[in-house]
Amino acid sequence: MDLMYNSTRNDEERATASQAILKGLAGDGGLFVPERIPALDTPLASLAGMSYQETAYAVMKLFLTDYTEEELKYCIRSAYDEKFDTEEIAPLREEAGVYYLELFHGATIAFKDMALSILPYLMTTAARKNHEEHEIVILTATSGDTGKAALAGFADVPGTRIIVFYPKNGVSPVQEKQMVTQKGSNTCVIGIRGNFDDAQTGVKRLFSDQKLKEELLAQGFCFSSANSINIGRLVPQIVYYVYAYGQLLKKGRLQAGEPMNVVVPTGNFGNILAAFYAKNMGLPIGKLICASNENRVLYDFFQTGAYDRNREFILTSSPSMDILISSNLERLIYHAAGKNADQNASLMNQLNQTGRYTVTDEMRRAMTDFAGGYATEEQTFAEIRRVHQESGYVLDTHTAVASAVYQKNFSDGSGNVPAVIASTASPYKFARSVMTAIDSKYEEMDDFALIDELHRLSGTPIPRAIEEIRNAPVLHDTVIEKNEMEAAVKRFLKGE
Ligand SMILES: *Cc1c(COP(=O)(O)O)cnc(C)c1O
Numbered sequence: 001m002d003l004m005y006n007s008t009r010n011d012e013e014r015a016t017a018s019q020a021i022l023k024g025l026a027g028d029g030g031l032f033v034p035e036r037i038p039a040l041d042t043p044l045a046s047l048a049g050m051s052y053q054e055t056a057y058a059v060m061k062l063f064l065t066d067y068t069e070e071e072l073k074y075c076i077r078s079a080y081d082e083k084f085d086t087e088e089i090a091p092l093r094e095e096a097g098v099y100y101l102e103l104f105h106g107a108t109i110a111f112k113d114m115a116l117s118i119l120p121y122l123m124t125t126a127a128r129k130n131h132e133e134h135e136i137v138i139l140t141a142t143s144g145d146t147g148k149a150a151l152a153g154f155a156d157v158p159g160t161r162i163i164v165f166y167p168k169n170g171v172s173p174v175q176e177k178q179m180v181t182q183k184g185s186n187t188c189v190i191g192i193r194g195n196f197d198d199a200q201t202g203v204k205r206l207f208s209d210q211k212l213k214e215e216l217l218a219q220g221f222c223f224s225s226a227n228s229i230n231i232g233r234l235v236p237q238i239v240y241y242v243y244a245y246g247q248l249l250k251k252g253r254l255q256a257g258e259p260m261n262v263v264v265p266t267g268n269f270g271n272i273l274a275a276f277y278a279k280n281m282g283l284p285i286g287k288l289i290c291a292s293n294e295n296r297v298l299y300d301f302f303q304t305g306a307y308d309r310n311r312e313f314i315l316t317s318s319p320s321m322d323i324l325i326s327s328n329l330e331r332l333i334y335h336a337a338g339k340n341a342d343q344n345a346s347l348m349n350q351l352n353q354t355g356r357y358t359v360t361d362e363m364r365r366a367m368t369d370f371a372g373g374y375a376t377e378e379q380t381f382a383e384i385r386r387v388h389q390e391s392g393y394v395l396d397t398h399t400a401v402a403s404a405v406y407q408k409n410f411s412d413g414s415g416n417v418p419a420v421i422a423s424t425a426s427p428y429k430f431a432r433s434v435m436t437a438i439d440s441k442y443e444e445m446d447d448f449a450l451i452d453e454l455h456r457l458s459g460t461p462i463p464r465a466i467e468e469i470r471n472a473p474v475l476h477d478t479v480i481e482k483n484e485m486e487a488a489v490k491r492f493l494k495g496e
Contacts, residue, residue: 005033008031008333009348013027018122018126031229038062047245062281090114095393096391114236120154120160134221137160138154138223139206139223140164140203156185162226172319175429181473182476192479197313198482199482207223264291265422266321272370276332293321293377295314299372299373337363396424397430398430
C-alpha cells in the first residue's frame with residue numbers, strides 16, 4: 001500500500017508521492033502532506049556507519065513509496081555526486097562548543113542545494129511514471145537562494161523549463177549575479193519591483209489561475225513548483241537531520257537514543273519542518289529551535305499563538321529569511337489541528353483576508369516541541385565576530401542568526417544535549433556582510449576583493465560557484481512590476 005498525500009485544505013484531494021511532486025501545490029491552494037509520518041525502520045545505532053546516500057535511501061524510501069528502489073537510488077546517486085565539494089555531502093563541524101551542520105557544499109553554496117539537486121530527478125522520474133506528456137514549467141519565487149539552486153538543477157533538463165522571480169532589491173549582490181548569469185536555453189530569470197512575499201504571492205496566484213492553466217495545457221505546458229511547498233523539497237531535507245544524528249553517534253558524542261537539539265535559521269519554515277518530520281519518525285530530537293531575524297513573525301507566533309503579517313517588512317543582512325508569510329507553517333498548523341483540513345483552511349483564509357490568525361490553546365499544546373528566538377542585526381554581527389575570534393570559523397549571516405539565538409536563549413552552559421545548528425549558506429555568498437561584521441575596515445572594498453580577503457581570513461577554499469560568476473556575462477536583465485508576472489510567463493513560453 002502506497003503512502004498517500006492529501007491537501008492541508010481538503011481531505012478529498014489525494015495523490016501518490018510522485019503525483020504530489022509533479023503537481024507541487026494541491027488544486028485548492030493547499031499543501032500536500034503525507035497521511036501519516038512513517039517510522040524510521042533503521043536501528044539508530046547503525047546510522048553511525050551509513051553514508052549520506054545510504055541515509056538518504058533509508059529515509060526517502062519511507063515517504064516516496066511509489067518510486068521503485070532502482071528509481072530512487074538512481075535519483076540519489078545522480079544528485080549527491082561530485083556537484084558537492086565533499087564526499088560527506090553534509091559535514092558536521094564542532095566549533096566553539098556547538099555543532100554546525102554544513103549544508104552549503106553543493107553547486108550554489110546554500111542549503112537549497114540539498115533538496116534542489118535531487119528534485120529535477122524526482123520530477124522527471126515522476127513525469128515518466130505518470131505518463132505526463134506536457135512540458136513541465138517550474139515557476140519559482142526566490143528570496144535569493146532557491147532561485148539559483150533551482151536554476152542549477154533544472155538548466156537544460158529535457159522536458160522542463162524554469163522561470164524564477166526574485167525581488168530586484170531584496171537579494172545580495174552575489175545572489176543576484178549567480179542568477180542573472182545562469183546559462184541554459186530553458187531558463188528565465190526576472191526581477192520584480194517588490195519584496196519576496198510579493199513574488200511568492202504572485203506565483204501562488206498563477207498556480208491557482210484555472211483559466212491560465214487551461215490555456216497553457218492547450219499549448220503543451222503544465223506548471224510545477226520548486227519552492228519548498230513541494231513535498232519533493234521537504235523529504236530530501238529530512239535526510240540530513242538523520243545523517244547528523246549518525247555523525248554524533250560516530251563521534252561518540254551521543255549513545256543511540258540520547259537526544260540532540262536542533263537550531264534552524266528560518267524563513268519559509270521548510271528546513272525546520274523537515275526536522276519536525278524527522279522527530280516524528282522517531283529520531284531523538286529534543287527542542288526544535290526556530291531562529292528568526294528582525295522579521296520575527298514566527299517568534300511572535302510561538303510566543304503568543306497569533307500569526308500576524310501586518311507589520312513592516314525589514315530588509316536584513318540575512319535576506320533568505322526576510323519573509324513574513326512562511327508557507328510551510330501551514331503544514332504544522334494542519335498537524336496541530338489534528339489533521340483537520342477545514343479548520344486549517346479557515347485559518348489560511350483569515351491569513352489571506354486579514355493577514356492574521358490565532359490558533360487555539362489546544363493547537364499550541366501540539367506545538368510545544370518548538371521554541372522561537374530572534375536575533376537583531378547587531379546581535380547577528382556580534383555573533384560572527386565572537387565565533388571568528390574564538391575559533392577562527394567564519395559563519396554566514398543566516399547561520400549567525402541561529403547561532404546567536406542559541407547562545408542568547410537556549411545554551412544552558414552545561415552542553416549536555418548537543419546543539420546542531422543548521423548552517424545554511426557559505427560565508428562566501430554573503431561576503432560583504434560577513435567581512436564588515438568582522439571589521440568595519442572592509443566597508444570600502446569591492447565584492448570580489450572581499451571574497452579574496454575572506455579566503456585569506458578563513459583559510460577555506462573559494463568555492464567554484466564564486467569563481468564561476470567572477471567574469472560571467474549577464475544573460476537575464478528583465479525587471480517587471482509585480483502585476484506583470486502572468487504576461488512575463490506567457491512571453492517566455494512563446495519564446496519571445
Ligand atoms: C532559504 C534559506 C533559509 C530559510 O529556510 P526555510 O526553509 O525557508 O525556512 C535560511 N538560510 C538560507 C541561507 C536560505 O537560503
